[in-house]
Amino acid sequence: MNEIKNGDISFWYADIGGVPGYRPPLPGDIDVDICIVGGGFTGLWTAYYLTEARPDLSIAVIEKEFAGFGASGRNGGWCTGEFAWSRQKYLSSGSREGVIDFERQLRGTVAEVKRVTEKEGIDCDFRMTDLLTYACSPAQLERLEASYAEARAWDVPTDRIELIGAAEAKARINVANAQGALVRHNVARIQPAKLVRGLAEVVERRGVKIYEQTTVTRIGKGVVTTNRGTVRAQRIVRATEGFTHGIPGNEREWIPMNSAIVVTEPVPDALWREIGWDGYELLGDASHAYCYAQRTRGNRIAMGGRGVPYRYGSKTDVRGQTQLETIEKLKEILYRMLPQTRPLRLDHAWCGVLGVPRDWCTTSGLDADSGIAWAGGYVGLGVSTSNFSGQTLADLLLDKTTERTGLPWVNRRPRKWEPEPLRWLGVHTMYWLYHLADRNERAGGGRKTSRLATLANRITGR
Incomplete structure (x- = not known):
């Protein structure tokens, strides 16, 4: 196997000249109006919309590493406005109309991200396109047909979603054994590191202070304790997503699920003529252990999926370095879907963590007594959902009642994950069953x- 760069946060940083330097840390004890813990998409979008509404507020963002260190700088670059897993589960905290409205507003985040990046001059390779989820077997096609029927039953408009046959699917991207594809329109491809770094620069210009190299050791009412000093604030935002388990008292709130990506060398024009992919669509499949891919601005293929899904005790990676077995699994997925790519060299592999609540549904909210707000548990759909989080949290923090603050994801409190070793066993059993189910379907x-x-879903409540 050729020498492949492993880790170094992600390819997205290599694409922009390397991992950035650090901003200064917290200089000591300070007082601000609002303190945001976490310098990723959630925290930065929240800061952005707060400054839009109240430019006079003093806001501090506290970040352990650098802004964009976590999933915000490592993800697959899908900006889709998609729902996090289950419409039915949101009915426990809202009406059918409320769930439909939530989904409608989420879809609008794609256009909102486009608007902001254009307004603020953030060059993040933003490109409107479609998301194509391929069925490569009759069983997968049956699942896509069920997904399409469910979407229509929940009033997703036909200009947003459609089902296409095998010939049209292969004409768009020449995926092996394609039986058809579910098409979601009006989504976008982005370069995530460019977006998160650009967003950080925008809020800094608006007066928001970003303190990096500062580790938060505790969050309490009106106070954030760090290794560099204490921040006192009327309102506090926990915007730590996949790293939430590291905040005392939140160890079992959301587990950090691992996801990994490999990126190829630039693809020659002759090979693109074999593959197609002329519309730079987002690409996935309907396997149980699903994958996600994009065609980058530099004409590479970035292919992502699950490797080792969860590390015991909620451990996280070291600066994006992933396991060799994960790289091999992602190569298998790439070659299975696009066998034309076998001659290509892989240039970079990395991984990161995403936050997963016990019911697999994203949430946001504000505790009125403590003044602590939160958002996350995006289950891998954070690029667009984090934008909506920022809008919603800004409303909540400013005590506004809006069409967002009454939606069924606000102030949901799913139960916590089980203690170890139960959660390690549960998650690994789930993915073992998914992989086995995919192998059995292919073999049969x-x-x-x-x-x-189905058994895997029951085990973890997915």
Whole structure:
């Protein structure tokens, strides 16, 4: 195997000249109106919309590493406005109309991110396109048909979603064994490191202070304690997503699920003519252990998926370095879907963590007694959902009642994850069953969805 760069945060930073230097740390004890813990998309979008509404506020963002160190600078660059897993589960905290409205507003975040990046001059390779989820067996096609029927039953408009047949699907991207594809329109491809770094620069110009190299050791009512000093604030935002387990008292709130990506060398024009992909669509499949991919601005293929899904005790990676077995699994996925790519060299591999609540549904809210707000648990759909989080948290922090603050994801409190070793066993069993279900479907000609996948969903409540 060729020498492949492993880690170094992500390829997205290599693409912009390397990992950035650090901003100065917290200089000591300070007082501000609002303190935001976490310098990723959630924290920065919140700061952005707060400054839009109240330019006079003093706001501090506290970040352990550098702004964009976590999932915000490592993800697959899908800006989709998609729902996090289950419409039905949101009915426990809202009406059908409220769930439909939530989904409608989430879809609008794609246009909102486009608007802000254009207004603020953030060059993040933003490109409007479609998301194509391919079925490569009859069982997968059956699942896509069910997803399409559910979306229509929940009033997702036809200009947003459609189902296409095998010939049209292969004409768009020449995926092996394509049986058809579910098409979601009006999504976007981005370069995530460019977006998060650009957003950080925008809020800094507006007067927001970003303190890096500063570790938060505790969050309490009106106070954030760090290794560099104490921040006192009327309102506090916990915007730590996949790293939330590291805040005392939140160890079992959301688990850090691992996801990894490999990126190829630039693809020659002749090979693109074989593959297609002329619309730079986002690409996924309907396997149980799903994948996600994009065609980058530099004409590479970035292919992502699950490797080792969860590390015991909620451990996280070291600056994006992933396991060799994960790289091999991602190569298998790339070659299975696009066998034309076998001659290509892989240039970079990395991983990161995403936050997963016990019910697999994203949430946001504000505790009125403590003044502590939160948002996250995006289950891998954070690029667009974090924008909506920022809008919603700004409303909540400023005590506004808006069409966002009454939506069913606000102030949801799913139960906590089980203690170890139960959660490690549960997550690893789930993904073992998913992989086994996919293998069984392929071995059996993919005629029926494997019951093992249903069992996997039951185990973890997905």
